[in-house]
Amino acid sequence: MSTEITELLYVTREPAWAPWAVQYFFLIGLSFGSFLLTLPGIAFGRETWRPLGRAALLGALACGLVAPVALLSDLNQPGRFLNFYLHPAGSSWMAWGAFFIPAYVGALILYALVALAPDFAAAAMSGGPLAPVRRLLSGPARPRLLAVLGLVTLTAAFTVALYTGVEVMVVRARPLWNTALLPWQFVATALAGSIGLALLLARFALGLGPEIDALGNRLLALAALVVVALGAAWFALAFLQPTGPEARALAQVGGSSRWFTSAAWLGGATVAALVVAVVRPVGTGWLTGLLALNAAWLFRWTIFVGGQDMPKTGAGLYAHPLALGPEGFLGIVGTAGLFLAVVVILTTLVPWSGSAEVARPSTSLVGA
């Protein structure tokens, strides 16, 4: 006997995490990936990685400084952020994150200051209105300290990656989030996005030539391959394990054309970045960079906004149109604007491209 049930009366629940959350997870992921990208060239003195590493350091700093602002903005009571430290609850991954984020950002700033100290010294010699500030931040090259700080920051970066992934993964009530692959997907898309960001910053903020594209695109192709493999594994698990979490998630998003459009776009952008990076690795960094960034952002949008579109008890999908105010569109634009402002400040204050190479004698100690 066929039965048709029609929901006559139920209510839409507003999403608890606004697009600010998407921005936070996007930016902190980019900062994490960018920092990893700095390690060979900056912390361990691999010369071939150095230009890309410097662009990545700019990205790691800018994203790392803006991400906590986005996170704070997603709180409905941002003025009470001190409660994270006054009443921490050890059972909550979010509570641990409140300690991991400042540890990571603090270590990253220290790492960057030590890495850039010789550049500040060289730039301070040339005078100008910023010379006093640069003199204050200047210092000799300290390769051993830099390596140690790199490892300390790496540890802190891993705690951030761990908490951001697990914090979302443990939410059993949202099948789309509650899969063991999710933290790995966050990491893989963050790595791809951060390589894309480094390629864009190298070209447009640091004025480096297209020769940097070869290394960047090679890495990007690898990261994109991992993203595609993880996506394929997710769908494979969903089909092969009918009672598994991935199958639960797919069953819930099955009727959502919006979700499938986002997922298809995400897959398309990743594959396109992969193909372009492999077929034409030089001179295309701006394009592969944009594609990778787009995919990294869209992955988080699909997970967070798409995940909250699904009622936990009701039928169908919640209709959550993007609000135009600070809680929606303006929040996204505002975060992007803040990121650009920080990049402008950092590129004004820090001698990223010119003086760094002027100071080669002092930094040659870290050479391979």
Next chain:
Amino acid sequence: MTASRRDFLRSLGRVTAGAPVALAAGVAPALAEAAPVHHWAMVVDVAKCIGCQACTVACIHENRVPENAFRTFVTTWEVAEADRISTAVLPRLCNHCDAPPCVPVCPVGATFKAAGGEVLVDADRCVGCGYCVQACPYDARFINAETRTADKCTFCAHRVAAGLLPACVETCVGGARIFGDLADPKSTVSKLVTERAKDVRVLKPEEGTKPNVFYLGLDERFASRVDAVPTLWHPAAERV
């Protein structure tokens, strides 16, 4: 006087009798230790619910629930089977679970299990992060747009403390909602849960949350996420 109210008042009497004397003698801590522990619960007899939403309205008025948010709601479906069409209803509220997923995720300990088993929110401590809203499998929580903190059904803890029934129970036209103390074996809720154990269901048992809201006569098809043609209602979207 309904059975729910009668046994509810009886169980309150067990706590408050003798309290003034004890307090006067300066033995309040001893009293606190000796006080019987409640285990508040609700039984919803679905067959008695007429879907009038009086509970929804009473809750909104009692708890000043803002627009677009509900602490309790009666979901209503049309069920078409062969040539028969019927209506199904399901009053929903926080299940005040014994294994609440919302409690461990709260980063500042603002969400907690009270002594009587109610899951409550310390609105002065809550940072409004929304993590508990995500973790609740029943969509029973929301961020209050006015207080900017997590909000949910409290079993009307303020009324219960004053010896009153929760507003939804008080107003229920058909007497479908029965509130009481599971720790008292003589209470109606205890008797219903034990004597009609075969008929008793909880929502989403697969989540392992051990709810304290029990349903009598609940069709299994409505216990979890319902496979239905959706008609979600968004009050503010309909305002002209």
